[in-house]
Amino acid sequence: MLEILFELFGEFILQVFGEALLELGLHSLAEPFKKEPNIWLASIGYALFGTIAGGLSLLVLSHHFTPAGPLRFINLFLTPVAVGLCMSAMGAWRARRNEPLFLLNRFFYGFIFAAAVAAVRFRFAE
Numbered sequence: 809m810l811e812i813l814f815e816l817f818g819e820f821i822l823q824v825f826g827e828a829l830l831e832l833g834l835h836s837l838a839e840p841f842k843k844e845p846n847i848w849l850a851s852i853g854y855a856l857f858g859t860i861a862g863g864l865s866l867l868v869l870s871h872h873f874t875p876a877g878p879l880r881f882i883n884l885f886l887t888p889v890a891v892g893l894c895m896s897a898m899g900a901w902r903a904r905r906n907e908p909l910f911l912l913n914r915f916f917y918g919f920i921f922a923a924a925v926a927a928v929r930f931r932f933a934e
Contacts (some may be wrong), residue, residue, distance in 0.1 A: 847911075854917050858924025865929060870932045882929050892919030 874883045892915040899913025911917040
């Protein structure tokens with residue numbers, strides 16, 4: 809049981825770390841872009857960034873954290889939800905501190921990014 813929790817936690821940490829790096833990059837590029845972006849283009853962009861991050865993660869960790877079977881399917885859906893909730897909580901924390909927010913600080917965009925990472929890892933990890 810502990811091994812299963814460790815494997816699920818590993819996938820979660822991998823995706824949160826990837827989103828944190830993406831957010832750091834977005835904050836460094838934010839100054840010239842003050843207006844609200846198009847939500848459809850942003851969704852496609854986060855899905856694309858998630859796909860790229862998932863592919864890059866395969867270069868470092870080419871194996872699945874979860875064993876084959878139903879647990880891997882559960883991980884494919886639950887981890888993006890957990891990451892979306894984490895990014896939403898981070899956005900709420902940033903809002904309380906009056907720090908600038910990005911779309912990634914909302915549940916939906918965090919979920920889209922993490923779902924793309926999870927889909928790439930699900931399909932191509934060994």
